[in-house]
Structures are given as structure tokens and as C-alpha cells.
Amino acid sequence: MRSLVVDHGGPLAPGVLSGTERDLREAFLRDIDRIPGAARLSQCIQCGTCTASCPVSFAMDLTPREVIAMFRAGAIEDLLKSRTIWLCASCYQCTMRCPADISITELLYAFKRMAIERDILPPKFPVHVLAETFARTVTRYGRNFETGLILSYYLRTQPSGLLRRRRAGFALWRHGRLPLRPHRINGLSGFRKIVARAEQFDLPQEPYEGLGSRETGHATFGR
Amino acid sequence: MKYTYYPGCALHATGVAYEKSIRAVFAKLGAELVELEDWNCCGATAYTSVKKTVAYAISARNLALAEKAGLDMVAPCSGCYYTLNRTREALSTHAELRANVGAALAEAGLELGLNTRVRHPLEVLLTDFGIDRIVAARTHSIADFRPACYYGCQIVRPFPAVDDDPENPMAMERLLSALGAFPVDYPPKVRCCGGMLVATVPEVARELCVQLIDWAQERGANCIVTVCPLCQANLDLLNVDHGNGEHRRIPILYFSQVLGLALGCSREEVGLQHGLAPVTLGATPLPVGVRGGTR
Numbered sequence: 166m167r168s169l170v171v172d173h174g175g176p177l178a179p180g181v182l183s184g185t186e187r188d189l190r191e192a193f194l195r196d197i198d199r200i201p202g203a204a205r206l207s208q209c210i211q212c213g214t215c216t217a218s219c220p221v222s223f224a225m226d227l228t229p230r231e232v233i234a235m236f237r238a239g240a241i242e243d244l245l246k247s248r249t250i251w252l253c254a255s256c257y258q259c260t261m262r263c264p265a266d267i268s269i270t271e272l273l274y275a276f277k278r279m280a281i282e283r284d285i286l287p288p289k290f291p292v293h294v295l296a297e298t299f300a301r302t303v304t305r306y307g308r309n310f311e312t313g314l315i316l317s318y319y320l321r322t323q324p325s326g327l328l329r330r331r332r333a334g335f336a337l338w339r340h341g342r343l344p345l346r347p348h349r350i351n352g353l354s355g356f357r358k359i360v361a362r363a364e365q366f367d368l369p370q371e372p373y374e375g376l377g378s379r380e381t382g383h384a385t386f387g388r
Numbered sequence: 389m390k391y392t393y394y395p396g397c398a399l400h401a402t403g404v405a406y407e408k409s410i411r412a413v414f415a416k417l418g419a420e421l422v423e424l425e426d427w428n429c430c431g432a433t434a435y436t437s438v439k440k441t442v443a444y445a446i447s448a449r450n451l452a453l454a455e456k457a458g459l460d461m462v463a464p465c466s467g468c469y470y471t472l473n474r475t476r477e478a479l480s481t482h483a484e485l486r487a488n489v490g491a492a493l494a495e496a497g498l499e500l501g502l503n504t505r506v507r508h509p510l511e512v513l514l515t516d517f518g519i520d521r522i523v524a525a526r527t528h529s530i531a532d533f534r535p536a537c538y539y540g541c542q543i544v545r546p547f548p549a550v551d552d553d554p555e556n557p558m559a560m561e562r563l564l565s566a567l568g569a570f571p572v573d574y575p576p577k578v579r580c581c582g583g584m585l586v587a588t589v590p591e592v593a594r595e596l597c598v599q600l601i602d603w604a605q606e607r608g609a610n611c612i613v614t615v616c617p618l619c620q621a622n623l624d625l626l627n628v629d630h631g632n633g634e635h636r637r638i639p640i641l642y643f644s645q646v647l648g649l650a651l652g653c654s655r656e657e658v659g660l661q662h663g664l665a666p667v668t669l670g671a672t673p674l675p676v677g678v679r680g681g682t683r
Contacts, residue, residue, distance in 0.1 A: 196440070220580045224592045252589065255433045256541035256580035261554060268546075270433075277437035292588040296437040303435065303446065307428040309397035315587055330590075336628045337621075340662045342402045351426045355496030356449065363445035363492035 182239045189241040189279065197275045206272060208265040209233045215259035215269050225249040229259055229269055232276070245285040250276045251292035291322045304360050307350030312343050389516060392454050392461040392504070393421035396468035396617075397429050403465065403617025405659030409644035410464050410509055412658055416651040417517055417525060421462065424453055430463075430471040434584060444485060445492040447475040448500060452493055455501025464509050464644075466616035469549060470542035472506040477547075508549035510615055510643060514559055519566045526567055527652035528671035533569040535613040535646065536604035537561050537577060538623075543615055544578050554578070560613060560643050567650045572607040576600055581622040594629075597622050601638060610669060611639040613646055627665040637665040 182190065197203040216228035227235065227249045235244040244250070250273045259269040280286055281293055295318050302314050315334075319326040327334075337343040350356060391414075399407040414421050427450050435443040450472060454461045463469040479486045480502055490500045513522065537560035543549040550559040555578065561571040581600060582593030600623060604612050614620045624640040640663065648658035649671035660667045 220596055221582075221585070221592055223595075224589070252585070252592065254541075254580050254583040254585050254593075256583070257545045258541070258578075258580070261545040271436075274433070274436045278440060281438060293437065295584060295588050296434050299432070299434045300438040300442075303429045303431065308400075309429045309432075311397070311401050318587060333625050333628050336625075336664050337402060340664060342404055342621075342662055344401050348400065350428050352428075352496065355498075356428055356446070358495035359445050359449055359492045359498075360442050362495045363442040363489065364439060366441040366488040366492075367439045 186239050186241055189245075189283070190236075190239065193236075193241065193275060193279055196278065197272060203268045203271040203275060205265060205267045206233065206236070209237075209267060210265055212264060214262050214264060218258040218262045219253075220256060220258065221252050221254055225252050229253075229273075232273070233267075233269075242285055245276060245280045245283070246287050248287050248290050248292075249273075250280065251287065251290060294318060294322050302347075304357065306347045307353050307356045308348055310344075310347035312345060313347060389419040390459055391419065391421055391512070392457045392459045393423045394427055394430075394450060394454070394461050394463045394468060394472070394506075395423065396463060396465040398465050398467075398617035398621075402621045403642075405645060405662040406464055406617050406620070406642045408657065408659035409642055409648045409653070410462075412648045412653045413513070413644050413651060414509075416648070416653065417513075417522070419517075422457065422459070424450065424457070424461065427453065430468040432467045432471055441485065441488050441492070444475050444478060445489045447471055448479060448489050448493060449496070449498060451475060451504055451506075452498040452501045454504040455499075458504075460505045460507055460512075462509050462512055463506050464615075465618075466508075466540060466542040467618060469506060469508045470547060473547045476502055476506065508543050508615070510543070510559060510563075511549045513647075514550060514563065519563060522563070522647070522651075523566050526650045527674055528650050529674055530564070530567055530569045530646055530650045530671050532610075532669045532671075533564070533646055534608060534610045535560075535564060535569060535571050535641070536574040536607060536609035536611070537564065537571050537643075538574065538600065538604075538612050538614050538619060539577050540614065540616050540619040541578070541580050541583075560615070564613070564643070564646060567647070569646065569650075571613075572604070572609045574604060574607060574609070576603050581619045583618055583622075586622045586625070593622060594626070597626050601626060605636060605638060609638070611641050611646075611667070613641050613643050615643055624664045627663075639663055639665045639667045639669070641667070 211230060213230045216222050216230045219229055222228050227247045232244050232249055253273045255270055257270050298314055298318050302310055395407055428446060431443045431447045463472055479489055493500055539557050544554050544557060548554050552559050564571050582596040586593040620640050627637045645658040
């Protein structure tokens with residue numbers, strides 16, 4: 166049998182994964198293994214109910230169905246670079262209607278985590294910055310601080326957005342809906358200890374047998 | 389009746405009218421809401437994009453605090469309602485995650501608590517009080533209201549708050565029409581408002597919100613009634629931008645605001661002053677002796 170090990174520079178035969186793809190795939194499957202509903206990824210029948218149900222699929226470069234197909238085909242880097250996973254508004258319509266009972270929304274969250282962790286992101290589409298800023302805001306105060314969150318998101322991504330949204334901001338403030346100071350919880354030090362301890366479980370875990378090696382392998386359906 | 393109350397961050401900011409009206413309605417019905425001591429952000433679904441175990445752990449801190457109070461917890465924000473329930477379910481079914489989150493909570497001297505039910509106020513009002521009791525308590529007519537009842541996403545799925553058809557819930561319509569309002573038929577009632585996309589990809593969120601408002605106005609609604617602070621804010625913000633489009637302004641209310649008016653709360657008590665479109669609709673006192681009947 167011909168060896169499946171190929172050069173990283175050269176083109177790959179159909180169905181053969183590069184070392185990076187294989188690494189991404191294994192890490193992803195390990196992650197979703199702990200999410201109820203998401204581990205059923207292998208049950209997808211490619212019916213497209215998710216795409217048809219998605220209220221924002223009109224704005225996506227890959228439809229939700231295609232995301233699953235590309236994952237199975239081994240094109241994980243390409244799908245992480247798509248805007249799709251960052252356009253999901255978490256409305257769970259696809260999850261509720263999926264005939265194979267796959268939690269597609271949670272799958273997309275797993276892709277988001279992987280995209281942030283590996284820094285594989287779509288060009289000129291910094292939506293992930295909001296999630297990161299949100300997480301930082303919550304860790305700092307124990308609660309969300311909407312005014313600060315939006316300010317810092319726009320300052321980091323597109324300061325001109327603040328100018329365009331100034332009327333909306335002013336209207337909310339004038340109607341008493343935009344507090345200008347954050348609220349800190351009393352148990353902030355304990356809260357931060359919880360975050361710090363939980364974070365350790367989210368660090369990349371020890372690779373499984375032989376995973377760290379740069380070998381290649383075949384793409385499989387689901388697992 | 390007594391409940392633990394989990395406001396969530398939005399109800400202390402953009403959703404302040406929701407907080408006022410929920411408290412007013414529960415007080416009118418003689419129920420007590422005790423705010424969860426030193427609650428923290430539920431993490432929303434957004435935290436899950438960054439760190440998984442942390443997202444579950446901070447959410448579980450609230451459940452641990454609520455466990456001490458030993459009462460059912462009322463969470464009016466759809467995001468909080470869903471996130472807290474998701475945490476309960478994930479930690480109940482997944483031993484490894486439960487162990488990890490338990491270890492994290494122990495750092496702050498807290499113990500995992502998964503027995504507290506997290507409920508949405510709409511369901512609490514319908515189940516624990518019941519439409520009959522609420523109708524019996526009404527003092528004002530809300531016959532001027534022709535609401536489009538908008539449920540949005542996260543109280544309907546994946547954990548339906550009310551035992552109802554998830555594609556076509558009717559709980560709000562049942563409640564408001566029993567109180568004398570005239571809800572319109574509103575097909576997009578469970579479509580998404582765009583959520584956080586309003587900040588990140590505003591043109592997409594705007595498209596969704598414009599459709600939701602168009603649909604309501606085509607059906608002759610004179611207000612949209614919501615159950616979620618994010619839906620309310622997203623739709624209400626179109627009332628600011630209306631100069632850019634052909635949109636007529638339309639009040640975006642919380643179901644609890646309309647309910648509060650029917651129960652005799654003042655406009656200020658239910659927070660109508662916080663809406664971005666002026667609310668000209670009013671509730672008129674019922675003639676003596678008419679209390680309790682339908683219409």
C-alpha cells in the first residue's frame with residue numbers, strides 16, 4: 166500500500182489530510198465530545214434544514230450545511246476563515262429543527278473557540294473581538310458593562326463606527342438606559358479565582374496517542 | 389409566593405423598563421421577588437466562543453448562590469434564561485464538566501448546585517398564578533392595544549419556557565387577549581432579531597429587525613410586545629434611525645409593561661418613559677363591577 170505521508174508543500178490527494186488539518190480535526194472532535202448534541206455531528210444527512218431555517222444564511226459565505234460538509238471533507242482551515250461561524254446569532258432555529266438532532270449552534274461555538282485559540286480568522290471581519298472583549302469585561306467586573314463593551318469594541322475594530330452609532334447611543338442614554346459606570350460584584354476576588362481555575366481546564370489538553378506528530382491521515386465521515 | 393430574582397446585566401441597563409415592570413406586576417399580584425445576592429453575569433452564549441469551562445463555571449456560580457436561597461429562580465432575560473438552563477443541563481449530564489466546574493467553584497468556597505429551577509416570568513405568571521387569577525386582578529382596560537406578540541429565540545428553543553408549540557407559541561396572545569387587548573396574527577414571532585449582530589454586523593441585524601417591524605405594521609399592530617431585553621433594544625433602536633428609512637415609529641414594549649397597565653400600574657411604574665418611541669396608547673380604568681370578566 167502506498168504511504169499516506171506526503172510533503173506539506175505539495176498538493177494533497179483527495180481525502181488526504183495535511184498535518185495541520187488532522188491536528189485541528191482531532192482537537193475539534195475532542196472539544197465537542199463534551200457537548201451534548203454536538204457530538205452527533207456524524208449523523209448529519211446533509212438535508213439542508215439548518216440552512217433553510219437560518220435567518221442570517223443570506224449573508225453567509227458558507228451555509229451551515231456546507232460548514233458540516235467541509236469539516237467532513239477535511240477543509241477545516243478554510244471553514245474557520247469563513248464569515249459564517251461569526252455571523253451565527255445563536256437563535257437555535259437550526260438546532261431545534263435538525264432531524265438528526267445535532268446541536269449545530271453549539272458546533273459553531275466550538276468552531277469559534279478553535280478559531281480564536283488558533284488565530285485562524287476571516288480577513289476584515291473582526292466579530293470575534295466582541296466575544297473576547299465581552300469575556301474580558303465580565304472577568305473585570307463580574308458583570309457585563311454594555312457601554313464600555315461597545316466603546317472598546319468599536320475602538321479596537323472601527324472607531325468610525327462610534328460616530329455612526331452616536332445617535333443611537335445618545336437616545337439610549339437620554340432615556341436612562343445607558344449607565345456610564347460599571348457595577349462591580351462584591352465577590353469579585355472569588356469570582357476571578359473561579360475563572361482562573363476553570364481556565365486551566367480549557368488549555369489545550371495533552372495530545373492523544375501520536376497526535377502531536379505531523380503525520381497525515383484520511384478524512385473520515387464524522388469520527 | 390416568593391421567588392429568587394435574577395435580573396441579569398441588561399435589566400440594569402438597556403432593559404431597565406423590563407425590571408421596573410416585572411417588579412411592579414409581581415408586587416400587584418402579591419408575589420415577592422428577592423434579588424439573588426451578588427449575582428454575576430450569566431456569561432450569555434457569547435462567553436462560550438472564548439472559553440468553554442469558564443463559561444459554564446461563571447454561570448454555575450449563580451446557580452450555586454441560588455441553591456442557598458432554595459426558591460425557584462425567575463430570569464426575565466431570554467439570554468440568561470437559556471444560559472442558566474443550558475448550564476444546568478450540561479452539568480447534570482456531563483460528569484467531567486461537572487467535576488471541573490465543581491473544582492473551580494470550590495476555589496471561592498462554593499458548592500455546585502443544580503436543583504434550582506430557572507424559570508421565565510411569562511411561564512411563572514401563567515402556571516403559578518394562572519390567567520383567571522390575573523384577569524380577576526385587572527383594574528384597567530387595555531383594549532387600545534393591538535400588539536404583535538414577539539417571542540424571539542431563546543425562551544422558545546432549545547428549552548421552551550412555556551409548554552407551547554415552539555414554531556407558533558400562543559402564550560402571550562392568550563394572556564393579553566384574556567385581559568382585553570387585541571393581539572394581531574404575527575407569523576415571524578419566533579424569528580431572530582439578530583442578537584449581538586446589532587453591534588458587530590449592523591447591516592445584517594437591521595435587515596432582520598426591519599422585516600420584523602414591517603410584518604407587524606402590515607398586520608395592523610400598534611405595538612410590538614417582547615419578552616427579551618435584547619430583542620426590545622434591537623427593535624427599539626430602529627425608532628431612532630427611522631429618518632433614514634420609510635419606517636413609521638412603533639412602540640416596542642415588554643409583555644410585563646402591558647400587563648402592568650392592565651393591573652393598574654402607572655406609566656412610570658412600568659417604565660414606559662424608557663421607550664425610544666412615544667407611547668400614546670393608554671389604559672383606561674374599568675367601570676366599577678366589571679373586574680374579572682373578559683372584555
